[in-house]
Ligand SMILES: Nc1ncnc2c1ncn2[C@@H]1O[C@H](COP(=O)(O)OP(=O)(O)O)[C@@H](O)[C@H]1O
């Protein structure tokens with residue numbers, strides 16, 4: 001499974017990262033001294049049961065949150081050094097997201113949803129439309145360009161979301177439990193699509209899951225439990 | 240595309256948007272109706288003031304304007320006929336007439352009442368004459384001769400009726416007491432009680448005869464329209480050098496102190512009412528827009544994850560507020576205009592402060608009122624959007640994203 005040799009330069013680095021959430025009096029240590037390097041071209045899975053810290057780590061890598069201590073480097077940039085606007089710009093240029101709940105804009109058609117990220121970096125309209133169409137064709141939705149999210153199935157919606165993440169040609173795409181809301185068959189299809197894109201478009205993927213079947217598609221697995229890396233799953237995953 | 244997104248989001252929740260549109264439209268419609276109503280009120284007070292009280296322009300000697308004459312003789316304009324003729328020939332002038340005003344005593348059988356006796360020319364001031372609503376007698380009977388028109392208040396103080404002969408007493412310019420018999424040709428209501436209680440109208444020749452003079456104190460000049468005031472003023476001014484020395488012209492707006500007060504009162508009153516209407520609109524939509532924004536916190540999280548800055552997100556929501564404002568505003572403008580036309584079509588009269596007769600309610604619809612009403616409600620709906628959007632966008636991205644579940 002671990003195929004480091006095939007991959008390129010280091011893209012993501014977590015160095016001794018801790019993240020503590022405070023809830024009134026109590027505090028939760030969501031991440032404890034996590035070290036992780038991800039190289040260009042990887043198709044990395046974060047595995048672990050619910051509450052193990054997968055989402056927290058993805059959020060830190062995705063520049064959506066800041067670590068309590070330790071350093072996060074994304075494409076050589078120390079995330080802590082960027083202000084909110086610069087972070088937004090950095091995300092717009094470098095990072096794609098796929099969400100468990102798809103998070104498409106309900107009032108926009110599939111094509112418009114895919115166009116949206118290009119609106120942020122001021123791509124001219126004709127090019128936006130062309131690239132959105134191509135991206136949707138790439139994920140197998142050529143016939144659904146003008147459908148609204150509520151006219152699409154879960155698997156189709158996640159494909160639109162994948163096209164939306166892909167269309168701006170990011171260095172890396174983060175996917176937090178991308179298949180948790182899909183049935184088994186669709187889940188495998190969606191993940192296979194991501195895997196295809198990983199090799200054909202040379203995009204790095206980091207995704208989280210607690211589904212062992214999905215894990216088998218990863219190029220590498222980072223096992224987590226209680227906010228730490230663990231060597232291997234203590235118990236087989238139930239789902 | 241941003242606008243397209245804003246339009247679609249605006250009409251996402253039909254029921255809520257309908258409610259917002261209704262509130263904004265009601266605001267715009269009431270602003271248009273109210274402003275149109277008060278604009279008409281101010282306009283009719285202005286025209287009433289001009290037509291009935293002052294004319295558009297008045298020419299008199301400096302001493303009369305300054306009240307500085309030691310002897311009332313000094314106020315008289317001698318040999319005025321030639322100049323008056325030239326003024327009447329100015330293109331923007333509709334009519335011009337000589338005028339004398341004096342304080343006199345009107346005596347009936349057993350009563351005597353002091354009154355302001357003002358010149359009213361039956362021919363040159365026919366409009367002014369026709370503005371007087373005769374509660375008794377006919378304006379047509381007031382045709383030269385020793386006739387008088389009594390204000391309703393003066394008439395009732397004298398218990399005088401049409402056809403009665405009254406004794407009119409006054410001081411000549413030489414300080415002698417003189418008296419004449421005048422016949423009551425009519426009893427009028429001008430629209431302003433203050434005037435009806437103290438005023439009587441007589442032809443200039445009768446005043447001149449009583450006061451023993453061939454001169455006048457003023458020219459009263461009526462223009463073809465109030466908009467021509469400055470033109471007329473310039474044209475008449477240039478003629479004054481050819482007449483007797485020391486003449487000075489004053490336009491209606493310098494003379495009509497009461498009108499100025501009324502107008503500034505109504506301006507203040509308008510501002511207060513507008514503020515109230517706008518506050519109601521704002522309160523009405525703030526809640527529903529706030530709900531919509533709050534429900535879309537998760538969407539804001541997604542937008543930010545995709546790389547949208549907080550400022551741009553607020554901007555997007557303000558754009559949605561603007562779309563709502565424009566839509567509601569257009570609906571309201573149409574509704575307001577239709578309502579105004581309906582009200583104008585009905586001959587609907589209502590008593591008004593200071594008026595002795597019910598006045599016809601008219602709603603003016605100047606384009607400016609629409610622009611102002613739309614601009615104000617547009618601003619209100621943008622404010623109603625910016626407040627909750629700024630609050631919601633401050634949430635941490637990860638917390639906002641969790642709202643999508
Ligand atoms: N915003 C938060 N506030 C408080 N606790 C949180 C917050 N986010 C996550 N946690 C806690 O941190 C731990 C790790 O959560 P998370 O990263 O979501 O795990 P996973 O994605 O693996 O299920 C859990 O105990 C969770 O309850």
Ligand SMILES: [Mg+2]
Pocket residue numbers: 051054055056176177
């Ligand atoms: Mg999670």
